[in-house]
Amino acid sequence: MTVKIMSEMLAAGESPEVLFWVGCxxxxxxxxxxxxxxFAEILNKVGISFAILGSEEACTGDPARRAGNxxxxxxxxxxxxxxxNNYNIKKIVTTCPHCFNTLKNEYPALGGNYxxxxxxxxxQELIDxxxxxxKEGGSMKGKKITFHDSCYLGRAxxxxxxxxxxxxxxxxxxxxxxxCRSNGLCCGAGGAQMFKEDEPGDKxxxxxxxxxxxxxxxxxxxxxxxxxxxxxxxxxxxxxAEAQIELKDIAELIAERMS
Amino acid sequence: xxQQILFVLLAAVAIYFFTKKVMSIRRNILLGKDEALxxxxxxxxxxxxxxxxxxxxxxxNPLVAVLHIFLYVGFVxxxxxxxEIFLDGILGTHRLFLPIIGSSLYSILISCFEILAVLVIVxxxxxxxxxxxxxxxxxxxxxLKGFPFRDANYILITEIVLMSLFLTxxxxxxxxxxxxxxxxxxxxxxxxxxxxxxxxxxxxxxxxSDIIFSPAISTHALEIIERTCWWLHIAxxxxxxxxxxxxxxxHIILAFPNSFFARLNNIGxxxxxxxxxxxxxLSFQPERAAEFPGDDAPMKFGAKDVKDLxxxxxxxxxxxxxxxxxxxxxxxxxxGKKLSPRKIMMDTRDRLEEVGNNIDKHGxxxxxxxxxLGDYVSVEELRACTTCNACVEQCPILISPLNxxxxxxxxxxxxxxxxxxxxxxxxxxxxNNQAPWKFSNEDRANWIKS
Numbered sequence: 001m002t003v004k005i006m007s008e009m010l011a012a013g014e015s016p017e018v019l020f021w022v023g024c025x026x027x028x029x030x031x032x033x034x035x036x037x038x039f040a041e042i043l044n045k046v047g048i049s050f051a052i053l054g055s056e057e058a059c060t061g062d063p064a065r066r067a068g069n070x071x072x073x074x075x076x077x078x079x080x081x082x083x084x085n086n087y088n089i090k091k092i093v094t095t096c097p098h099c100f101n102t103l104k105n106e107y108p109a110l111g112g113n114y115x116x117x118x119x120x121x122x123x124q125e126l127i128d129x130x131x132x133x134x135k136e137g138g139s140m141k142g143k144k145i146t147f148h149d150s151c152y153l154g155r156a157x158x159x160x161x162x163x164x165x166x167x168x169x170x171x172x173x174x175x176x177x178x179x180c181r182s183n184g185l186c187c188g189a190g191g192a193q194m195f196k197e198d199e200p201g202d203k204x205x206x207x208x209x210x211x212x213x214x215x216x217x218x219x220x221x222x223x224x225x226x227x228x229x230x231x232x233x234x235x236x237x238x239x240x241a242e243a244q245i246e247l248k249d250i251a252e253l254i255a256e257r258m259s
Numbered sequence: 260x261x262q263q264i265l266f267v268l269l270a271a272v273a274i275y276f277f278t279k280k281v282m283s284i285r286r287n288i289l290l291g292k293d294e295a296l297x298x299x300x301x302x303x304x305x306x307x308x309x310x311x312x313x314x315x316x317x318x319x320n321p322l323v324a325v326l327h328i329f330l331y332v333g334f335v336x337x338x339x340x341x342x343e344i345f346l347d348g349i350l351g352t353h354r355l356f357l358p359i360i361g362s363s364l365y366s367i368l369i370s371c372f373e374i375l376a377v378l379v380i381v382x383x384x385x386x387x388x389x390x391x392x393x394x395x396x397x398x399x400x401x402x403l404k405g406f407p408f409r410d411a412n413y414i415l416i417t418e419i420v421l422m423s424l425f426l427t428x429x430x431x432x433x434x435x436x437x438x439x440x441x442x443x444x445x446x447x448x449x450x451x452x453x454x455x456x457x458x459x460x461x462x463x464x465x466x467x468s469d470i471i472f473s474p475a476i477s478t479h480a481l482e483i484i485e486r487t488c489w490w491l492h493i494a495x496x497x498x499x500x501x502x503x504x505x506x507x508x509x510h511i512i513l514a515f516p517n518s519f520f521a522r523l524n525n526i527g528x529x530x531x532x533x534x535x536x537x538x539x540x541l542s543f544q545p546e547r548a549a550e551f552p553g554d555d556a557p558m559k560f561g562a563k564d565v566k567d568l569x570x571x572x573x574x575x576x577x578x579x580x581x582x583x584x585x586x587x588x589x590x591x592x593x594x595g596k597k598l599s600p601r602k603i604m605m606d607t608r609d610r611l612e613e614v615g616n617n618i619d620k621h622g623x624x625x626x627x628x629x630x631x632l633g634d635y636v637s638v639e640e641l642r643a644c645t646t647c648n649a650c651v652e653q654c655p656i657l658i659s660p661l662n663x664x665x666x667x668x669x670x671x672x673x674x675x676x677x678x679x680x681x682x683x684x685x686x687x688x689x690x691n692n693q694a695p696w697k698f699s700n701e702d703r704a705n706w707i708k709s
Contacts, residue, residue, distance in 0.1 A: 003707045022703070024694040033706040040707075054704040058693035066646045066665065067682050068561065068672030070532045072689050074539040079693070082543075105528040110536060151647040156527025182652050186590040191646030195695055196681035199643040202595030 003040050005054040006087055016051040019084075021094035021103065024059050025226035031233060032226040038255035039095050039119055045258065046131045050093075056083050060102040067192035074110075077102075081112035095119045095251060097152035097225045098190075104157070118153060119251055120163040120224045127169045127254075138257030140172035146218040147174065148209070148232065149184035150225035163224045166250045170257060172220070177212040185209050187235075189227035206235030214239060220246045222253060266348035266493075273497035280504040284577055287615040291570030296520045303519045306657065310518040316655040326382040330418065333379035334511065337425070340372045344493055354432075354459070362459035369461035373429060376422040377463060383415040383422075390415075397583030400592075402602035407507065407581055414508050417499055424492040429464035430471075431485035436460070437468060438478050513578035514656040520571055521657035526648050529665060534558050561669025564630040565611045568666055575658040576607035585650035585660055591643040598643035600650035600660035606635035607663055632667050638677060641668050 009016060020043065026036040043050050058080050061073035084092075092114050094100050104116040126132040147167060153159045160181045167174055179185040188198070188205030198204055210232065213221050221236075223229050232247050297303075309315050314331070317324035343356050357365045389395045390411055398408070436458040449457065455465050503509055537551040562568045565576075585600035586592050592599050610631045617625050632641075641664060650660045671677045678686070685695045693700045 001707055003704070005704060022706075024696065027703045027706060028694060028696055028698045033709065036706055052704060055700050055702075057703055058700070059689055059695060061689070063695050064686060064689050065529055066668075067678075067685070068665070068668035068670075069678075069686050070535045070560065070669060070673065071539065072686050074532075074535050076689060076693065078539050078543060101527040105525045106531070109531045151645070151649070152527055155648040155652050157525065183588065183649075185593070186645045186647035186649065188590060188645055191644050192682060192685065192695075193645045195685040196642075196679050198594075199591070199596045199598070199639055201591070201597075201643075205590045205594050205645065208590070208594050 001037065001040060002044065004051045006051045007054070007056065009051045010087065014049075015088075017049045018091040018093050019087075019089045020050045020052050021092050021096070021099055022052050022057060023094060023096035023099045023226060025230065026095055027057070029226065029230060032229060035095055035226060035229065035249040035251055038249065039251040041255050042123070042126075042132065042251060042258065046126055053083060053087075058083075060099045060107075062098045062102045063192035063195060065102075065106075066190070077107060077110050077112070081107060081110055084112060084114065089114060092116045093119055093122045095224075095226065095249070097150040097157070098227060101152045101156050118157075118159060118162075118224070120153065120159060120166060123250060123254060124162040124165045127166060132169070132254060133259045134169055134171075134254075134257050135259035138170070138259070140170045140220075140253075140257075143172050143220065144175050144216065144218040145170075145172040145220040145222055146177055146213055146216045147180075147222045147224075148177070148187065148213070148228055149181055150223065150228050151184070151186050151190055153224055154184055155182055163222070163250050166254065167222055170253060175216045175218055177209075177216055179212065185212060187225075187228040187231035189231045194227055194230065204235065204238070206231040207238050210235035210239045210241065210245075213245060214241055219244070220248055220253075222248055222250050224250050260351065263349065263351045269494065269497060270345070270348065273500055277500050277504070280501070283615055283619070284504055284509075286618075287611050288570050288573045288577065290566050290611070290614065291568050291573040292566075294569040294571055296522065296571055299523055302523060303521075306521055307515055307519040310521075310655065310657055311514040314655060316653070326385050329375070329378040329382040330386075331511070333375040333382075333422075334418075336375055337372050337379075340369075340425075341493075341496060344489070348493060357459045363456045365459035366455045366461065369429065369459065370455070370463070373426060373461035373463035376425050379422050380419050383419045387412065387415050397587040400583060400586055400599060400601070402586075402599055402605055403581065403583070407605065410506050410508075411581075413502070414506060417495065417502075421492060421495050421499070424488045424495065426463060426467070428485055428488035428492060429461055430467045431481045431488065433458055433460040433464045433468040434471075434476075435478060435481050435485065438481075507579065507581040510578050510580035510656060513574065514580075517574055517578040518657045520574065522571065522659065522662075526651050526659075526661075530662070532560070532669075535560075559670070560673035561671070562663070562666035563632045563670045563674060565607060565614055567670070568607070568631075568663060572607065572659070572663050572666070573611055575660075575663075576604050576611060578656055579604040579608065579658055580656070581605060582655070584653040584655065585658075588649040588653045590645055590647055590649065596639075596643040597637065598640045600664075602640070603636060603660045603663050604658060607631060610635050632670055636667060638671060641671060642679065644668075 004016070006019065020040065022036055025032040058076050060080060061076035064076070065073035092103055094103065094116070097118060100116060100118040103112070103114060123132065145167060147163055149160060164174060185208065186205060187209055221232060223232060229247060229249060236242055236245050236247060314324060314327065317327055343354065346355050347353060390398045451465055451469060454460070455462060540547055541551070559567055565573060579601070581601055583601045589598060589600055617627055644664050646661060646665070648661060688695055688697050692698060
C-alpha cells in the first residue's frame, strides 16, 4: 500500500488535498489498523491525494483531558498544533471520533484551526458524488445490520445520519438497537475508561451494549470509532456471540465492496 | 376589615420570607466562578422558548409530557385567578372582576380555570401512582430515598388539595347564588349553560352544584365553607410559595433562566484552562509571553468545592427537578456503578445550601473543612463516568452534570494527584511516547507495511 508521510511529501514539494489523521488506536491496535488500511485503500482508489503525519503525529490528548490531566493534554495539543501549522494543514479527515472532536472543537481555542471531518461524512460525500461505487454483487441485500452510534460522533457532534447513509449504499437491512441515535448507549470506552478497569458494578457497559445488538438479530454491527470497535470485540466475546455477529467499521464494509 | 388586615399581614410575611430566601439563593449561585454566558441573545431566547416554555425534551415520552403540561399550564394560568383572589383579599371585595368584565366572560374564564384545575388533579394523581404504586425505575434510586422522595409527594398532594379547595370554593359560591336567586324565581327552569352565564360560575362548579343542590346544607353553612376554602386556598398558596425554594419544585422558576444561560458551545467541547495553556506554551516558547497578558494569580485546578464551580453549574443544581432522566440514561448507572448524574446535581445543591448557611451564621470567611469532592461526591462515582453526554442530552432544562464531574476530576488529578495506576501509566505513556499505550512513536506508520 502506498501511503505518503507528510515530511516526505513536503520534501518532494507536494502538498496533499487532505491530511489523514490516523490516531493512536488506528496506528497501534492490530484490529483498528485494519480500519486504517481500509480507509487509506478507499482514498487511494478514489484518487484523493492524502498524507499522514507518521511519527510526527501525537495523541490529541483527549483521554488525558477527560481523565482530568490538563497538563498532558495541553502539551500534546501544543505539539500537534505546532506540527499541523508548520505544514500549513487546512483539511483533516480522521477515522476516530475522539480525535475528530478534539481537533474540531478544542484545538481552535489553542490556535489550531482546520476543516476537520470524520470519515463517515467524508465517505458519505464520496458516495453522494458517485466517486465510490459498490461493485456488482457487493450489496448486503437481505443481511441485517445495525449501527452503533459513537458518543463523540453522535451526541457530541450531532452526526447521526452520515454513517447510516453510508450503510444504505450497501443496500443492507438496517435495524436499530433499543437505544440509538441521541439515546445511544455508550460502548464504555470514553473519558479514558478504556485505559482502566471498570468501577465496581453489575456488568460491563460493553456487555450491556452487546446484548442490545444480539437482541436485534443483526448479523453485522457497524461502528465508526476505533475505541468502540475495541470495546465491542470484547463485549461480543464475553457474550460468546463471535460466530453470530461480525464487527466492522463502515470503512471496512465499503472497502470490501467498492468497485 | 379584620379579614383584610389579616390577609395583608399574611401576604406580607409570605412575600418577605420568599424574597429573603430567593436573595440567598441568588447570593449562593453567585459564589460560583464567573463564566460569560450572555452572547447570542437570539439563540438564548429561542432555547428558553423551546426548552423551558415548550418543554421540548419532555415529549420524548408524550403521555408524561401532556400530563406535565396540565400541571404546568394549570399552575401558571390559575395564577391569573390568584390575582383576583389577592386583590379581593386586600380590598375586602368578593369576585372583584365579575362586575368589571361581565358575567358571561367571567364564566368563560372561570370555566377554563376549573377545567385546568381538574386536569391538574388528574396529572397529580397519575404522577403519584407512577411514583408510589407502579414505581417507575428512576424514582426508586438510592439518592431519592428520604426527603427527595417525600418532597415530590408533598408537592403533588398539595396541588391536589389546592385545586380541590378552589373547586369547592367556587361550587359553594354558585350554590349560594342559586339559593338567593331561586327564592325569587322558584319555578323557573334554566339550562346549565344559562345558569353558568347568569352567575358567572364555572362549568365544573355549576355542574357540581346541579348534582349536590340539596337543601340539607344551610346557606350559612355554605358561606362558612366558602370562606374557609378561600382562606385555606390562599394560605396554601403562600405556604407553597415559601416551600418552593427548598424543594425540587424550584425548577418551575429556574428552568427559564437555566435554559437561557445554557452553554451554547458544542457539548463535546471541554472548557479550556488558559493558565495551563499559558504555562505549557511558554515552557516551549518563552518569547510568546505577550500573547498571554494578565497576572499569574495562584490558581486552583478544577473544582474541589462548590465555589470552584461556574455559577452556571450552581444554577443547574438549584434548577434540577430530580426527575432522574440523566441517571436512567447513564451507562455507568445502568450497569450498576455508583455514579448517578442526578446525585451529582443533588449533592451540589445540598453542599451549596450548607455553604450558604455557614455564611449566614459565621460570615463569609468561615470554612467547615468539608468539600463537595470527598464529603459528598466520592472518587468511585467520578471514576465511573465515560463522558458520553447521555445525561446532558437527556436533561429537559439543559443542565450539565458532566461539567461538574469533569471539574471535580480535574481537581482530583491535578490537585490531589489521586490517580488509579492504569491512568498514571497512561499519562506517562502520553508524555513520553505521545500515545496512551507503550508504543514508540517511531512505529506509528508501521501499519502501512504490515
